[in-house]
Amino acid sequence: MSTVYQATASAPVNIAVIKYWGKRDTKLILPTNSSLSVTLDQDHLRSTTTSRADPSFVKDTLWLNGKEDEIKPGGRLATCITELKRLRQATVENEDPTAPKLSTYKVHIASYNNFPTAAGLASSASGFAALVASLAQLYALPVSPSTLSIIARQGSGSACRSLYGGFVAWQEGVHPDGSDSLAIQVAPQSHWPNIHALICVVSDDKKGTSSTSGMQLTVDTSPLLQHRIKAVVPQRMKDISKAILEKDFDTFARITMADSNQFHAVALDTEPPIFYMNDVSRAIIAVVVEYNRLSLANGQGYKAAYTYDAGPNAVIYAEEKNIKEIIQLVVSFFPQREGAFKDNLGVFPPGAEVNAQATVPAGFNVGVALKREVGAVKGLIHTRVGDGPRALGEEEALLGPEGTPKILA
Ligand SMILES: Nc1ncnc2c1ncn2[C@@H]1O[C@H](COP(=O)(O)OP(=O)(O)OP(=O)(O)O)[C@@H](O)[C@H]1O
Numbered sequence: 001m002s003t004v005y006q007a008t009a010s011a012p013v014n015i016a017v018i019k020y021w022g023k024r025d026t027k028l029i030l031p032t033n034s035s036l037s038v039t040l041d042q043d044h045l046r047s048t049t050t051s052r053a054d055p056s057f058v059k060d061t062l063w064l065n066g067k068e069d070e071i072k073p074g075g076r077l078a079t080c081i082t083e084l085k086r087l088r089q090a091t092v093e094n095e096d097p098t099a100p101k102l103s104t105y106k107v108h109i110a111s112y113n114n115f116p117t118a119a120g121l122a123s124s125a126s127g128f129a130a131l132v133a134s135l136a137q138l139y140a141l142p143v144s145p146s147t148l149s150i151i152a153r154q155g156s157g158s159a160c161r162s163l164y165g166g167f168v169a170w171q172e173g174v175h176p177d178g179s180d181s182l183a184i185q186v187a188p189q190s191h192w193p194n195i196h197a198l199i200c201v202v203s204d205d206k207k208g209t210s211s212t213s214g215m216q217l218t219v220d221t222s223p224l225l226q227h228r229i230k231a232v233v234p235q236r237m238k239d240i241s242k243a244i245l246e247k248d249f250d251t252f253a254r255i256t257m258a259d260s261n262q263f264h265a266v267a268l269d270t271e272p273p274i275f276y277m278n279d280v281s282r283a284i285i286a287v288v289v290e291y292n293r294l295s296l297a298n299g300q301g302y303k304a305a306y307t308y309d310a311g312p313n314a315v316i317y318a319e320e321k322n323i324k325e326i327i328q329l330v331v332s333f334f335p336q337r338e339g340a341f342k343d344n345l346g347v348f349p350p351g352a353e354v355n356a357q358a359t360v361p362a363g364f365n366v367g368v369a370l371k372r373e374v375g376a377v378k379g380l381i382h383t384r385v386g387d388g389p390r391a392l393g394e395e396e397a398l399l400g401p402e403g404t405p406k407i408l409a
């Protein structure tokens with residue numbers, strides 16, 4: 001029997017606290033500013049990808065969630081695959097003439113997201129990171145995650161940050177070829193493991209204006225973006241990195257919310273204007289603002305930080321010690337359908353009905369938002385900071401013996 005060259009990896013989602021919005025080079029995906037994110041725990045949200053190289057395959061093929069996804073020549077997927085084959089040849093095959101020439105074989109790739117694709121839950125980030133991680137493993141590339149991040153970046157900018165766990169910066173870089181536009185780890189998951197996240201799924205529909213087209217419209221038309229790039233982001237990158245290293249949640253929260261607000265302000269400053277948040281998003285902001293007001297009045301500083309990407313879903317970052325109170329508060333305004341809250345981290349007693357846990361802290365002004373109907377927030381995902389891509393065993397492989405997906409859509 002001939003050798004099967006196959007590898008499986010999973011990769012996490014990341015949610016930025018300093019937002020990437022704008023490219024200076026659209027082909028290489030070079031950003032107009034640096035950004036910084038928290039990698040979320042792939043025990044809860046992940047993309048898993050299996051890659052196989054075989055001389056009998058006739059074309060590079062990708063199945064996403066069991067359905068074939070076209071690999072357009074010159075497109076983002078093709079670029080990532082080509083770059084990884086090039087790296088295999090340069091760093092392995094040219095060094096060791098006995099190494100199998102995997103770079104000359106076509107690949108079959110099967111990937112699965114355990115959450116909705118293209119719904120503003122950063123599936124492109126975990127998806128391209130898992131693709132790059134699985135091919136890097138298949139090709140036994142002797143390179144760092146930062147080097148791999150340069151390739152993932154060319155799949156989707158935000159994907160470069162999912163090559164590391166913990167707290168991750170994407171340095172914008174200065175070289176026109178993009179060789180220094182890469183991800184670095186500011187701090188590992190273990191540095192501040194009690195950073196938790198509550199994802200409030202306001203909508204899991206495919207969004208109206210994609211990040212890719214939206215950000216280019218902003219680059220082309222928004223005067224406010226120029227101010228953001230020059231005068232705001234550089235200082236925020238320094239300040240939030242320091243806050244992370246010092247585990248200073250108060251500063252972390254203040255900068256996170258200010259940066260989300262400014263990202264949505266530059267979207268609004270675009271011609272024609274782009275709106276990603278809706279009334280439910282804004283009501284969640286009102287609840288978090290009041291929660292922090294109360295906490296500040298009690299001398300406890302900020303206890304929750306909201307952030308929104310290119311869609312209406314909220315991510316609320318908080319320290320573990322406050323997350324139960326925050327979930328109880330959120331369900332007071334946004335009651336959940338049965339089963340819509342997954343108690344991934346065991347906040348409530350087993351079998352507890354989450355709506356029955358609803359309560360607001362003493363002194364909280366409930367007039368800041370209206371209580372919504374069940375399902376206005378479709379789901380709540382409680383997760384936390386997590387690790388970087390994982391190599392998985394054969395039992396987790398998504399390709400069957402023939403090199404086609406085990407599960408079809
Ligand atoms: N597991 C995967 N493997 C390869 N590509 C993927 C994977 N998951 C998603 N993608 C790619 O990412 C695209 C979705 O990206 P898009 O930016 O529209 O949505 P999103 O990532 O959910 O939102 P955002 O990046 O704005 O937070 C998919 O159409 C597909 O091309």
Ligand SMILES: C[C@@](O)(CCOP(=O)(O)OP(=O)(O)O)CC(=O)O
Nearest residue numbers: 016019020156157158211212309310
């Ligand atoms: C709002 C954001 O989530 C934008 C993400 O944009 P993408 O990485 O999806 O864009 P492309 O590079 O064109 O694929 C902010 C962020 O993640 O930093």
